[in-house]
Amino acid sequence: xxxxxxxxLPELPRLLPVGYHPKAAQIExxxxxxxxxxxxxxxxxxxxxxxxxxxxxxxxxxxVVPDAEEDRAQNVADWYQFIAALERLAADxxxxxxxxxxxxxxxxxxxxxxxxxxDEPSPYGCAARSLWSRISVGLTGAQVQxxxxxxxxxxxxxxxxxxxxxxxxxxxxxxxxxxxxxxxxHGCGFLELLTEYAAGVDMSEFIGSPVLAETHxxxxxxxxxxxxxxxxxxxxxxxxxxxxxxxxxxxxGLPLQAAVNRLCELIEYHERAYITARSRILAAPVGNRxxxxxxxxxxxxxxxxxxxxxHLTSRNLGDGAVWDGTTCGWLSLDTPVAxxxxxxxxxxRPSTLRGG
Amino acid sequence: xxxxxxxxLPELPRLLPVGYHPKAAQIExxxxxxxxxxxxxxxxxxxxxxxxxxxxxxxxxxxVVPDAEEDRAQNVADWYQFIAALERLAADxxxxxxxxxxxxxxxxxxxxxxxxxxDEPSPYGCAARSLWSRISVGLTGAQVQxxxxxxxxxxxxxxxxxxxxxxxxxxxxxxxxxxxxxxxxHGCGFLELLTEYAAGVDMSEFIGSPVLAETHxxxxxxxxxxxxxxxxxxxxxxxxxxxxxxxxxxxxGLPLQAAVNRLCELIEYHERAYITARSRILAAPVGNRxxxxxxxxxxxxxxxxxxxxxHLTSRNLGDGAVWDGTTCGWLSLDTPVAxxxxxxxxxxRPSTLRGG
Numbered sequence: 001x002x003x004x005x006x007x008x009l010p011e012l013p014r015l016l017p018v019g020y021h022p023k024a025a026q027i028e029x030x031x032x033x034x035x036x037x038x039x040x041x042x043x044x045x046x047x048x049x050x051x052x053x054x055x056x057x058x059x060x061x062x063x064v065v066p067d068a069e070e071d072r073a074q075n076v077a078d079w080y081q082f083i084a085a086l087e088r089l090a091a092d093x094x095x096x097x098x099x100x101x102x103x104x105x106x107x108x109x110x111x112x113x114x115x116x117x118x119d120e121p122s123p124y125g126c127a128a129r130s131l132w133s134r135i136s137v138g139l140t141g142a143q144v145q146x147x148x149x150x151x152x153x154x155x156x157x158x159x160x161x162x163x164x165x166x167x168x169x170x171x172x173x174x175x176x177x178x179x180x181x182x183x184x185x186h187g188c189g190f191l192e193l194l195t196e197y198a199a200g201v202d203m204s205e206f207i208g209s210p211v212l213a214e215t216h217x218x219x220x221x222x223x224x225x226x227x228x229x230x231x232x233x234x235x236x237x238x239x240x241x242x243x244x245x246x247x248x249x250x251x252x253g254l255p256l257q258a259a260v261n262r263l264c265e266l267i268e269y270h271e272r273a274y275i276t277a278r279s280r281i282l283a284a285p286v287g288n289r290x291x292x293x294x295x296x297x298x299x300x301x302x303x304x305x306x307x308x309x310x311h312l313t314s315r316n317l318g319d320g321a322v323w324d325g326t327t328c329g330w331l332s333l334d335t336p337v338a339x340x341x342x343x344x345x346x347x348x349r350p351s352t353l354r355g356g
Numbered sequence: 357x358x359x360x361x362x363x364x365l366p367e368l369p370r371l372l373p374v375g376y377h378p379k380a381a382q383i384e385x386x387x388x389x390x391x392x393x394x395x396x397x398x399x400x401x402x403x404x405x406x407x408x409x410x411x412x413x414x415x416x417x418x419x420v421v422p423d424a425e426e427d428r429a430q431n432v433a434d435w436y437q438f439i440a441a442l443e444r445l446a447a448d449x450x451x452x453x454x455x456x457x458x459x460x461x462x463x464x465x466x467x468x469x470x471x472x473x474x475d476e477p478s479p480y481g482c483a484a485r486s487l488w489s490r491i492s493v494g495l496t497g498a499q500v501q502x503x504x505x506x507x508x509x510x511x512x513x514x515x516x517x518x519x520x521x522x523x524x525x526x527x528x529x530x531x532x533x534x535x536x537x538x539x540x541x542h543g544c545g546f547l548e549l550l551t552e553y554a555a556g557v558d559m560s561e562f563i564g565s566p567v568l569a570e571t572h573x574x575x576x577x578x579x580x581x582x583x584x585x586x587x588x589x590x591x592x593x594x595x596x597x598x599x600x601x602x603x604x605x606x607x608x609g610l611p612l613q614a615a616v617n618r619l620c621e622l623i624e625y626h627e628r629a630y631i632t633a634r635s636r637i638l639a640a641p642v643g644n645r646x647x648x649x650x651x652x653x654x655x656x657x658x659x660x661x662x663x664x665x666x667h668l669t670s671r672n673l674g675d676g677a678v679w680d681g682t683t684c685g686w687l688s689l690d691t692p693v694a695x696x697x698x699x700x701x702x703x704x705r706p707s708t709l710r711g712g
Contacts (some may be wrong), residue, residue: 022378024414027667033680046695053678059381312385320407320676324389339402 007260011328012226013268013303015275016304019066021073027172031058031077038130039085043125056313057084063305064191065198065298075134076194081274082127083190093298107151109151138197142204150189177245179224188220194297218274219299222267223306229263230310233318236333274303361603362700363616367684368582369624371631372660375422376415377429384414387433394486395441397479411671413440419661420547421554421654428554431490435550438483494553498560506545531603535580538598544576551654557647567642574630575655578623579662585619586666589674592689630659 022029030051043049061077068076085107087356109132128302136144196203206212207339228235228243244266248259278296283286310316312323318337329340371566376382401587417433424432442461447549461480492500562568563638584591584599591597600622604615634652637643643652667678676694685696 020379020381023376024381025376025418028381029679029681032678033682036680046693050676050678052691053680055678062381182461252507320406320410322388324392324409325385326389337402337406338384 002057002180002254006233006332007257008143008330008344009229009260009340010264011026011327012264012307013047013271014307014327015083015271016300018063018304018308020059021062021066021068021070023070023073024062024066027062027070027074027077028056028058029076031061031081033132034127035081038127039082039124042085051319052085052088054282054319055313056083056309057081057315059312060084060305063309064302065195066301066305067297068198070201072138072198072200072353075131075138075197078127079131079190079194080137082131083126085127116276118275132164135197138200139193140202140204141192141234145191146189146204146207147252150193153189154356175244175247175252178242178251179221182224183217183220183241188216191219191223192299192303193214195302199291199294199298201295203291203295214277215274215281215296215299218270218277219303221270222274222303222343225263225267226307226310228306229260229267229318232260233331233333233338234316241313242290271303274299360612361690362587362686362688363613364686365585365616365684365696366620366698368620368663369627369664370683371627372656372663374660375657377422377424377426377590378426379416379417379426379595380415380422381427383418383426383430385431386631387414387417387437390434390483390486391437392484394440397417398445399442400535402475407675408441408444410675411440411669412429412665413437413669413671415668416440416661416665419665420658421551422657424554424662425556428556429493431487432550432554433484435487435491437548438480438487441483442480459642466706472532491553494556495549496560497560499552499558502545502560502563503549505551509545509679511577522666524538531600531608534598534607535577535600535602538580539573539576544572544579545578547575547658548572555647555650555654557651557653559647567637570633571630571652571655574626575659578630578659581619581623581626582663582666583622586672588616588664589687589689590672605635611695627659630655667694 031223035051035058040049040234043052049186058077059080060080061073061142064080065073065076105128109128110269136147139147192203203212225244228245232245235243235246239246244263245256245259248254249256249260254262278299281296282293296342311327314321314323316338318335321337326340329342330344331338332339332345390412391409392405396405398525399408412438414433417429418438420436421429421432461484482536492503546558559568581600584601587602588599591599592601595602599616600619601612604610604618605612608615610618634655637652638649642648670677670679672694673679674691676685677693685698685701687694688697688701
């Protein structure tokens, strides 16, 4: 792709406080052991597994449910490792093969291993059964039904998203429209359901009602836009990956830095809009309910924790990188590992932000 | 070196509970940022720095002072990163150059940067000043004096330990004698002083008295023997490194597995002897003092946390490895990264412990 090979990543607003579960370190290590035992067979090699573990996906749970009881935090951590492994599979394999595997996993989660299907048991089956047996006992009947429904949605999503159709010739879809499918289908239902599970509450009565609709909408946009922004170094040369920056670049024709800046504005917009929406709920009569308050705190933590994880994971920084807390600076698209600089290389001799 | 190329690492007793500081994850990240800012210049390259950060030396502090107030835990974490960086320097450079650098650092810690000495400021100077300004305000006058004395001891130690003289021809020193110098000089005084600092107590009145002598002796032996055991894969082909296993192999003539087993017995012996010695103090009148009790809990945590860190660091596991909690199994000396197996390769086809 022609155009600038670097951009300035501005400081994001970070209006919501980040929390790490007090047992984050132990939970991550235990979750890494679980991945090896239950999902070792999903990885092409020991090196591939190690690369995955270096991404620190086991910290995602401790970041998004920092106040959960330890056993629930552990289950949530394992769940998100599982999701990250599925995403890795989907990214690395042909779409139809990935879809087949995901379908198998879905069957195994919802109805147990299929006997007589002629297929080998999915290598994800052990993990799926382990998760389902641990998490389902902490869910209400209504939540179990929602879980099963979302699992099916995710299975159906993986195929279309892997081979996303372009707009018809002459048709031009804006960012809002192009992203709408992701916002509604992105498996975000899991994020909300796991947030309830971690807080020990059931928000099923509000699903589909207008009470939480706005907070959910802004939460989902925030999660996706932050992911798209902080993964751009990794995804910029993967044209099959639909991301907000790609849409702004290729469909809206913005220069790279303008697209980055626009995305940062959108992230700030959704963060502030989320805070306004959830403050409105807290001020309303329903906001006096302890379960609603606990859930909204959980959404705050989900938004803040997701952003922290996108900053720290070597999935975005580059394999082998270790995060040192840096959150802004000039970034090159060409270095294998993210190196934050105080000045753009195209503006003169770069000096590292971190060297000072 | 001839002989077996693998050994079985047994489960160690782990009689003392491991704790991670509740802010371990944040402290490690912040400490990594501090290393980059204050010690970036000590590393040969960005890759070298990243390799160091992948070792997770920033978790050593949160593991050995899990109950400290956050600011003290952060300072302790930074301190141990500093020590680990000094050890890296000592291992990678010629002995005289390393000794020169360490002397500079010592001067800078104790008396400030030397003007007019003609030398460039040591790249460790920023880190030394940062640490000293933060830690010294939390020490009593007696502790400051001990700190300065230990700094000098460490500077003097680095040279002899880098080029340790062999016994005279015909003379044969046992493990106890050969290790005695390390136990008394290994900078262990820092470990004890930092344990006091983290607990907010001053044990100066007991230094040199018999009250704590036995607990300190067993603590030091435990720390060193565990380090020697769990670093053997890394150090086995570095004949200049005096370790307990090397002494047992080369001087006592034990086979590798017998040396490993002997070391495990010694670790258990010192762990139990430590527990007996500290229980005796707790049962005596002095054991009613809150500061003494707090300090002894700190020693428990130091022993347990040190062992946990030796298990988890990629310094021992091999660069790029991520710990999954495995603590025993068959290990090869020849694989670049530790892979724990349930059976020795020389006993038949190996199966991984972790694959099940």
